[in-house]
Amino acid sequence: MQAASNRTSIATGPRRADKSRAAPPVVAADDLGLLFALPIAAAIFCLKDGTLSVEATNAKFLELAGSHGASESVVETFKRYAEGPGGLFTRAYLANPGSAPDETEFADGEGVTRHFLKLKLSPLAGKAGHARCLLCVVDRTVEVRAENNLRAEMLRDSLTGLPNRLSFTETIEIAGEKVARDLEHAVLVVDVLRFSRINESMGSLAGDELLITFARRLISGLRGGDVLARTGGNEFGVLVSLRRGVADALKAAERIQDVMSAPFKISDLEIKVECAIGVALMHAAQDPEELFRNAQFAVKQAKAIGKPQVYEPKEASAARRRFSIETELRRALDKDQLKLFYQPLIDLKSGEVAGFEALARWTHDDRGEISPSEFIPVAEESGLILQLGRWAMDKATQTMADWDRQTGHELPCYVAVNLSAIQVARDDIADIVSDALRSSGLKGERLTLELTESSIVQDPGRATRVFEALKALNATVAMDDFGTGYSSLAYLQKLPIDVLKIDRSFVSGMMRDPDSVAIVRAVLSLADALGMSTTAEGIETVELATTLAALGCSSGQGFYFAKPLQADSALEYWKSRRKS
Numbered sequence: 001m002q003a004a005s006n007r008t009s010i011a012t013g014p015r016r017a018d019k020s021r022a023a024p025p026v027v028a029a030d031d032l033g034l035l036f037a038l039p040i041a042a043a044i045f046c047l048k049d050g051t052l053s054v055e056a057t058n059a060k061f062l063e064l065a066g067s068h069g070a071s072e073s074v075v076e077t078f079k080r081y082a083e084g085p086g087g088l089f090t091r092a093y094l095a096n097p098g099s100a101p102d103e104t105e106f107a108d109g110e111g112v113t114r115h116f117l118k119l120k121l122s123p124l125a126g127k128a129g130h131a132r133c134l135l136c137v138v139d140r141t142v143e144v145r146a147e148n149n150l151r152a153e154m155l156r157d158s159l160t161g162l163p164n165r166l167s168f169t170e171t172i173e174i175a176g177e178k179v180a181r182d183l184e185h186a187v188l189v190v191d192v193l194r195f196s197r198i199n200e201s202m203g204s205l206a207g208d209e210l211l212i213t214f215a216r217r218l219i220s221g222l223r224g225g226d227v228l229a230r231t232g233g234n235e236f237g238v239l240v241s242l243r244r245g246v247a248d249a250l251k252a253a254e255r256i257q258d259v260m261s262a263p264f265k266i267s268d269l270e271i272k273v274e275c276a277i278g279v280a281l282m283h284a285a286q287d288p289e290e291l292f293r294n295a296q297f298a299v300k301q302a303k304a305i306g307k308p309q310v311y312e313p314k315e316a317s318a319a320r321r322r323f324s325i326e327t328e329l330r331r332a333l334d335k336d337q338l339k340l341f342y343q344p345l346i347d348l349k350s351g352e353v354a355g356f357e358a359l360a361r362w363t364h365d366d367r368g369e370i371s372p373s374e375f376i377p378v379a380e381e382s383g384l385i386l387q388l389g390r391w392a393m394d395k396a397t398q399t400m401a402d403w404d405r406q407t408g409h410e411l412p413c414y415v416a417v418n419l420s421a422i423q424v425a426r427d428d429i430a431d432i433v434s435d436a437l438r439s440s441g442l443k444g445e446r447l448t449l450e451l452t453e454s455s456i457v458q459d460p461g462r463a464t465r466v467f468e469a470l471k472a473l474n475a476t477v478a479m480d481d482f483g484t485g486y487s488s489l490a491y492l493q494k495l496p497i498d499v500l501k502i503d504r505s506f507v508s509g510m511m512r513d514p515d516s517v518a519i520v521r522a523v524l525s526l527a528d529a530l531g532m533s534t535t536a537e538g539i540e541t542v543e544l545a546t547t548l549a550a551l552g553c554s555s556g557q558g559f560y561f562a563k564p565l566q567a568d569s570a571l572e573y574w575k576s577r578r579k580s
């Protein structure tokens with residue numbers, strides 16, 4: 001290439017191509033000064049009668065224009081240039097200087113010789129019939145390569161070399177754009193279980209080694225076309241294509257679990273690594289982020305259940321409902337909108353009311369009645385149970401004291417208040433109970449606390465202290481829903497428990513299931529041996545009431561006798577069953 005050849009005139013175009021050799025450069029001195037002063041590749045072009053010709057170039061332009069060619073002549077170089085994207089762009093500009101774009105970018109060449117060029121055109125004064133312009137070419141190759149490298153870095157996880165979360169979402173998006181129907185793809189989220197424990201006990205280097213090995217094994221469990229990414233610290237994402245819908249997705253999950261079943265050799269130790277897998281199936285026009293979140297949601301359930309889970313939309317709506325219930329429950333508690341109802345507990349021998357169980361009721365302004373089995377777990381999860389529990393304790397003891405005042409004497413019955421395991425673990429139960437007794441003036445014997453086996457299981461030491469403190473206040477302790485938890489019989493013997501409440505599931509099963517009868521009998525004789533009394537929950541028929549009475553159960557509770565009642569109705573009910 002003639003790098004020194006600054007002034008050339010070559011014309012190309014459909015007509016008068018022969019002019020290229022004859023026409024001398026016609027360049028104003030100012031323009032040439034401008035051209036030579038430019039530190040970048042530049043040339044002056046002219047369009048006359050549809051023929052594009054170059055009037056002058058600087059050395060850099062020649063280098064650039066010839067950089068991708070073999071040893072061709074200047075004429076050939078410019079001919080090629082004029083027919084290439086730069087020439088076409090320049091021609092269009094000169095043909096329509098007012099409206100055609102004056103800037104463009106394009107890539108030229110392949111592989112390592114690929115160049116990225118930016119072209120900028122500026123108008124120059126021309127003679128009649130000539131349109132002229134200055135072309136400046138910036139070689140952006142280095143810049144674009146740096147940008148591309150940076151972007152590749154941004155999309156790659158540096159530890160495993162896999163695509164990262166950002167890149168994975170892009171991949172899902174691209175796959176989503178191509179799908180014609182639902183369930184052509186699925187996203188699997190694979191979570192390395194107990195990874196933080198491995199990291200803490202063996203060090204982060206061993207943790208890194210484990211992740212790399214885990215990633216390698218994952219790859220070996222995938223099929224061609226599946227895309228693997230590291231989407232979080234101990235979380236991997238896989239995009240799989242499906243032929244037979246959810247069955248294929250579960251098969252992929254099974255393959256992954258198979259490849260993880262052999263122990264991992266990390267720092268000379270063999271460790272077993274388990275993973276939880278959540279699956280979300282892609283629907284047409286689905287947001288990639290949403291799809292990924294769905295798979296993450298499914299992984300949470302997979303952890304709890306212990307096997308791969310497929311995301312079900314209803315789970316997410318249930319989660320949303322739980323969240324809004326939490327907000328509204330907080331408000332309802334602050335505004336004192338909850339009510340306490342009282343369900344009679346009947347002495348099965350005498351048929352009189354032995355006591356009442358206080359049960360929280362919430363009528364929501366828009367949603368209507370919300371069941372305690374829905375809002376109590378939300379209150380437990382959010383910690384609102386502490387506020388709710390204190391409220392129930394105060395309200396129940398005050399109602400009892402109120403009934404005493406109304407009837408003019410101490411009612412021979414008690415009130416039972418439910419205590420959640422969260423209250424036992426986090427609140428000062430003894431303090432709350434003694435405060436409630438003091439402010440209502442009720443004696444401890446008139447109060448029963450219903451606790452579940454879960455309050456013992458979580459922290460037996462603390463539970464023992466709480467139970468003993470309650471006994472010191474003369475209160476009665478009842479084990480609620482007995483038979484559904486995991487408490488050991490040793491604790492049952494050790495702890496000061498007065499009453500076993502036999503869970504409704506065993507009671508209601510008694511009439512059709514001999515096993516339930518056997519369980520109820522066993523609980524009754526266990527209670528007898530330990531010197532405890534018994535209450536059967538969920539008595540809905542007279543047969544159940546008489547059978548349980550015949551088996552020796554002390555008291556019963558259920559819709560057969562009465563549903564939970566408002567305070568006034570409960571007192572009336574007590575009066576109505578009074579025999580003396």
Ligand code: C2E
Nearest residue numbers: 359360372373376392418419420538539540557558559560
């Ligand atoms: P629980 O303590 O086992 O209360 C007995 C539940 O069984 C009550 O449900 C009661 O309405 C229901 N029940 C009683 N007899 C029958 C029957 O014959 N048939 C049927 N199908 N059900 C019967 P509820 O009121 O829906 O309360 C559910 C659970 O919510 C309670 O179970 C208790 O664990 C919890 N809970 C309710 N109020 C409170 C509260 O103030 N504090 C705490 N910590 N938990 C509460």
Ligand code: MG
Nearest residue numbers: 357418450480
């Ligand atoms: Mg209860």
Ligand code: MG
Nearest residue numbers: 480481501537
């Ligand atoms: Mg119960």
